[in-house]
Amino acid sequence: MEQRHILSPGAPGRPRLTRERIRARLADGFNPAGRGDAMLECRLDGDDAPGRAALMAGPPRPAPRPAAVLVPLVEHPEGMTVLLTQRTAHLAHHPGQISFPGGRLEDADQGDFVIAALRETEEEIGLPPDRVTILGRLDDYITGTGFIITPVVGVIVPPVETIADPFEVAEVFEVPLNFLLDPQNHKLHRRVVEGRHRPFWAMTWEERMIWGATAGILVNLSEVLGSSS
Template sequence: MSREWVVSRLKDHVPGRRAAPRENPRGDDDLNPEMRAEMADKPLKAAAVLVPLVDRPQGMTVLLTKRTDHLHDHAGQISFPGGRIDAADADAIAAALRETEEETGLTRDFIDLVGQLDTYVTRTGFEVTPLVGLVSPGFDLKPEAFEVAEIFEVPLAYFLDPQSRRTESRIWQGRTRFFYVYPYQHYYIWGATAGMLNNLAEVLALTAPAAAAES
């Protein structure tokens, strides 16, 4: 899959023009419609993440982080680099790039922002803007020791294969909650991260040219 094809698939998803309206974002309620009523009036905290696609010679990969086990929220989970949009941040783009550098050491001079996925609303009250960036190789990583236990890459082709995605469920607060899962090697990628990866797969997989799909 070439860089040019990925950019062409994201041409209608330009950063700054893809924020989904509050009335119809993506979110944890995609598979759990009964959550919509309780999430509808919840105050939302603005956040942004980078969806980093590393342009490797052998094929694009998705860069992900594993959170440390001692964190209060989402300990040990797989996530994209990112976090809350602070008052000092000019916008979601600034927040995503800042958080990425703070968490992973990946600096913005290696990142070319090429797209923006649908806004994702979490059950915990975050309204997340996912920004897609093509990352040039040659960068050095320095995980933030308190928050990031590991940084790793997964082939982008894995997420574009419909066979890679599963739907699983757990009992949460007495109710069955459904969510997407991408199990890769010993990593268990689920929740909001899996939901945004599913959105990425939807965007990139549509009408993929045969040559691009095989490259």
């Protein structure tokens, strides 16, 4: 299917997503039950999926570690984009993958996910916290690698000048929000993990494949905001 590459302000007759509209939709669409890799598998395959019973009967896994990411919406006149990063190939967690800026909570964050997301964003791509206006949050996302991620949505007025940390970030780039919100661009894939064919969301923008937790969070954003930007 052909990708929609344009930065579109939205279809005729469809209300444009303003900051106020996004803030209201985030507040109305928040689900405290969260979502995640295992939840997607259960929803699609049920509790009887091959290998799942053995997993549930095994030793208990440690509680997921708290983390936060910023979902940065860049407010261009011709339409919003989402700022994303590509992680460097040598990192211990999710090497080479496309992700939002963010990371695990530290003691200095005092349990505040907004502080953590903004701190990590400044550390990874050099974007100061005062350049970001926070609009709300999405559902927590529990990853198969043992993290519970709180996605914090913020808006940025261009120009956006970033300085990537070369240890963590290989590239910083933007993708049109309309493309990411369009359900036609959300594809389900499967991979074998611990003997199970586990499902995951993916979106292909130009030569880049956005998948895993990042794509799952973008699907959440699409469900909350709809397909207009």
